[in-house]
Amino acid sequence: MKNMKHYGLLGFPLKHTMSPPIHQRLFELEGVSDFDYTLKEYSPEELEGKISDVLALDGFNITIPHKVEIIKYIDELADSAKRYDSVNCVVKKDGKYIGYNTDCDGFLRSLEAAGARLDGKVLQCGCGGVGRMIAIEAVRHGAELTVSVPEGFEDTVGPVKEYARANGFSDDIKVVHPNEISGKFDLLINASPVGMFPKVENCPVSEEVIKGCGFVFDVIYNPERTKLMQTAESYGIKTCGGMAMLVWQAVVAHEIWSGAKYNDSDIARLISDMHKLMAEKE
Template identity: 55%
Template sequence: MERKYALLGESLKHTMSPPIHRRLFELKNREFTYEIIELPPEALEGHAEYLKALAGFNITIPHKIGIIPYCDKLADSAKRYNSVNCVDNKDGVHTGYNTDCDGFLATIRAMGADLGGKVLLIGCGGVGRMMAIEAALAGADLVIAVLESDIPLAEQAKKEIIAMKSDAKVTIVKNTEIDTSVSYDLLMNACPVGMYPRVEGCPVSDEVIEASKAVFDVIYNPRETVLIRKARALGKKAAGGMAMLVWQAVKAHEIWDSDTYTDSEVQAIIEEMELQVEKDFPIGK
């Protein structure tokens, strides 16, 4: 039986989601389709019935919150973040999930990094808020470093964290005032500095990288950001965002079709997609 899936977003020129999902379908010999649907926010309502007719779909910027009214129910992950990036349509019931957190947690585990230790997070919008919450729930001593203009955003995230975990340790600092006299078990970047096409940027100083035992950068294009390159040069454990992107897709397939994949299968797709990014977006050309 043919089933149709899709990715809903607004500007999807650089997305890697279709090839990831197609590879996951191929591994299970499923002849399903996965299309791209580009819509501005004001066009969402007019396309709701089409989306509901799909077997399931993923959601990215700017629709992760806007899609919620079109869901019949929300999984705990979606409620926790008030954000939906995966919808499953079964028996006429449309359930919204947030699989970003699953992808994030799987990536940190695969790195062998300590999410429950001293954790420094750069940026707190969107995916950064999710990373902050997951780190705090894991028991981290969390430092959130943001631009001065984003301090209210970080304060709001801290308030939400304390509501979930009253004894959570969360400190907010300006990104120019990060303490490098202490050691961080994990440095996580959730801001766009270093993302293609402005690949020369690095969100933190060399001193911050040196003070960190492991580094995770949510950016997956380029494959190796300046931050990741510097961390690896210093012998640090480091991972880019492709792992998180693939692992959250794996979770979607588990939800949609009860399909599971081995770590080696997932790692092979991560490496394949990283090479595809390098091929599709050559730096300096």
Template identity: 50%
Template structure:
């Protein structure tokens, strides 16, 4: 039976979702399902939303991750925790999930480490806030570094307050990107710094990266940012954001179809998608 899935958002422009999901369907030997891109302007969302549930399932990105919630029958725990949905399973009940969390955690696992040690997080926007909370949930000692700007510092203070509401005894502190010091077990970059076409930029100095054995950078274009290259040159295990992007998509398929993917298969798909970004994406 032919099934239809989609990514909804606005604007979408160049997106990796169709090519990733097509390959995931193929890897689970599903050659009949179709995946499309549906742009919905915010002012049209209310009238278009009911039509989405004619799909078998769909992914949600900016600016609809919050707007979709009121149309759902149920939320998964991760979607409740972050108040945002990026995957919907349609059926007798339409259920919302947040697999960005899974994508992040499985990326860290693929590095061969965890978040229980001393963690340095760069940035604290939507993805950064999730990384911060997941670090605290796993017993990590967290330092959040933000730009030395009033609005960035205020955002960081709000995340700290949010964390302390969830865990009063959380070990978390705030600093600026220019003032980072100390030793860390893992560095997490949630900022867009280093994204194509500004691939030569780094959110912190090379001195900060020295001595940190693990690094995760949420940027996936280029495949290896200056930050990732610097970490690897120092002997660290480092990965870019493609692992998170592919894993969050794979977990969506687990939700839709109950399939499971061997980590080695996903690792190979990450490499395949990094090749795609390097040679074909947006060209």
């Protein structure tokens, strides 16, 4: 078809990715039918030889392990990509390839849709990868941030403090070990893999800590409701899981690609349906 648009996901491996059904639904909600969305499953060793195949797309998503390596193949970086030196979304516009980081947007939009705020007292568990991004967003939004890391991982908070100092934000970030957490928090964020399938009985903090939190956000999306979330809900505390973040970052990709607009109820339904689909796959 003459007006066919081509999109895809670059990563390796891609066996368990949820991206195709998420983007399929988003295209349907947008009213677009003349598109395809393909998986570009290339290893780091293959990428250079396959990059022309990837750049032939009108837009594409990037996941592990190519979020940094892809930068040398594109023309421009949006502010979000510059901030994290990481790209997970590219659009081809006027002959140029522009890279974005929609992970941060997915996190922020998830919180917003759930009615949670990032500018109060925030306790974050873990500070590697996605955790670094979330901690920087917390700093940018004026949070009073405490980061809990296992002993020996204190240095993972260093880049966040450096970012804060370099950009005029407060670098007064408290770093603690899990057994040292005390006090009450407006928001608890689990940015660690603790509680992820198959070790679903694990929890990054004690029940006592959870009881003192106003809202719980867990980046994990498998299982749908982690032990952390279940415990919080047993005390009447609202929660949000990682599938929301995954879907919302895809929403932002479509906004970048085509200016698409969606309503919150459709996205909430999509998040729920993706949980059901994931359960069917297991």
